[in-house]
Each structure stands twice: as C-alpha cells, then as structure tokens.
Amino acid sequence: NAGVTQTPKFRVLKTGQSMTLLCAQDMNHEYMYWYRQDPGMGLRLIHYSVGEGTTAKGEVPDGYNVSRLKKQNFLLGLESAAPSQTSVYFCASSPPGLLIQGHNEQFFGPGTRLTVL
C-alpha cells in the first residue's frame, strides 16, 4: 500500500495562475481532507469530503475549490493563486467506522510545498 500520496511535491506559481493538487489514497477510506500548514498556525482545514461526490467547507475555504469524483482521489484547485496561498498543503484520509465514537485517526500524505510569487 502506498497510503496517501500527493502530487506535485513542489510548485512555484505566479500570482493569478491556476493549478490543481492531486491527492490519492489506496486504503478505501471514506473521508478525505485538505489542510494548509503555515508557521505558527498549525494545520487549518480547507475542505473535506465524507464520500465520493461530496465536499464541504472547512475553516479556510476561500480561494480554493475541491472535487471528489472518485473515492480514491481528492483534488484541490486554486483558480487564481495569490501570495497568501503560499503554504505547505497536506492531504489526509480517514477510514470508515463508527463516526459517532470519534476514534478514527487520519492518515497524512507527505505534503506539497507551494510558493506563489
């Protein structure tokens, strides 16, 4: 099992350009998440998905869009990149189970370092 993979690992964009980050997981997980990590801010949830074809906003969704057309993939799009979106982006997935108990851990990808000039 590869676990959670992210592409690309690094990317430099100019302000106004667009791009898509791809997250893939081979663990048959229902839930998938996109976070951004900034110094001193911890991880902040951008968008998440509780199943194929569903998406929901997290804490900092503005400027991003997502799609979950296949269960194993979760795409994060930046339509018009801004310098404030310079960050490290992490994808995570979580297995099915008893959601009501809150036990399920999240498995993280290695991250994508994005710089917007």
Place this chain on the structure above:
Amino acid sequence: GDSVTQMEGPVTLSEEAFLTINCTYTATGYPSLFWYVQYPGEGLQLLLKATKADDKGSNKGFEATYRKETTSFHLEKGSVQVSDSAVYFCALKRGGSEKLVFGKGTKLTVNP
C-alpha cells in the same frame, strides 16, 4: 467552539532528558484525543491516542493520559533521543464530527 492549546515552543533538550509537552482542550462532550508527530520534511503521523477519560495512550516510549477533570492530554517521555526531534501536534475529535481540531504544534529539538 472546540479548541486545543499547546505549550509554545521551541523546546530544546539534551539527549536522555525528560520531556513534557502540555496540551489542554475545550470541547463539548467527550472527544477523542490524539498526538501526531511531524518529522522534518514529512507529513504527520499518529503517535498515540486516547478515546475516553483516564485512558493512557502510549507508543515509542511516549505516553499521554486523558484527564477529563483538567481537560488535559500532556505528552511525556522519560528519556528523549536525537531521533525524537520533530514537531508535535495535539488534536481532538468529537464523536459525530468528521474533523480533527489541531493545536499549533510544538517543535522539539534534542541535542546529543
């Protein structure tokens, strides 16, 4: 809303020193509590977790006890190694919620 507060770092220790990283939380109900570790250049990995009051999570010599009365989940290790140098995140997850709430992270550096 739910929140997690961790002690601010960075924390610098010598090898074999005792480690404590404080974590307190605010949440409705009885959340599950987690410690994640992020080694340089990598994603987060689950270190340990506890799902109910008085549970003790442990892994790789690290321990944390879920204290409902003090709403705390402090991370401890009796003797740290250089390889423990990383950023440590405390997090909570309420039952019925799909989302983890993270603290801001504490950077630990262990010197030989």
